[in-house]
Amino acid sequence: MASTRSRPLSPHLTIWRWGPAMAVSILHRASGIALSVAGLAVLSWWLMALAKGGDSYATFEKAAHGPIGLIVLVGLTWSFFQHLLSGVRHLVTDTGAAFELGVNKTSAILTIVGSVVLTAALWLWILGYLK
């Protein structure tokens, strides 16, 4: 263990290819961090702006309606749905189910398809295209 002699390493860290399961695993973590940091910051700012009203809310609204604000809000919506769906998948695998290769892969793909569809549907509704 304490040897400083350089030892040959297995090539497992460099030889791999993307698969749905690993993509969803990373997306779950990335979307969780996005929601924890940006999501809760925006939520707190939004509530504070509503509470203070007037200029405070005007500032929030201006930021939210700008191109950057829209990208952040759509990104957070997608993070929310992705984290929600892959979170439900995690709860299922926590019971020991859905580890069969086919089911595992299909459910991973479905979380991504679902999050994109739900995000698109929500924003089309909010922007008035589905009303």
Next chain:
Amino acid sequence: MSIGDSSTPLGIARGLGSAREGGEHWLTERVTSVALLLLGSWFIASLLFLPKLDQRTLVEWLHAPSGAIPMALLVVVGFKHALDGMKVFVDDYVHEPGSNFVINTLLLFLAVAGAAIALYALAALAFGGAA
């Protein structure tokens, strides 16, 4: 089982049983995730079915108990779940015990501060006069 010089860290740990901690954190993360599944769905559904998403409608929504109470729960459970999730992330990548403790403590302070700000704003909306 005698432990000789050739024992690996895994070999030393084997047979000692669980660490007797960590289970509560794991379970709390799951329980809060189920709560957020409900509260998050409520939040999205509310945004969908509010007649308009302007300041006046939103303030009236959060002034009423039917809006303020679930939103307060969303804030508290959301910050708790975010804190538990960020701890997993930090524990995975920050192995030095001192840095790990400092970062996790910093995140705890940030989460409590953020939740306090959001709850203050909600209290102002709920108990203040509707704008």
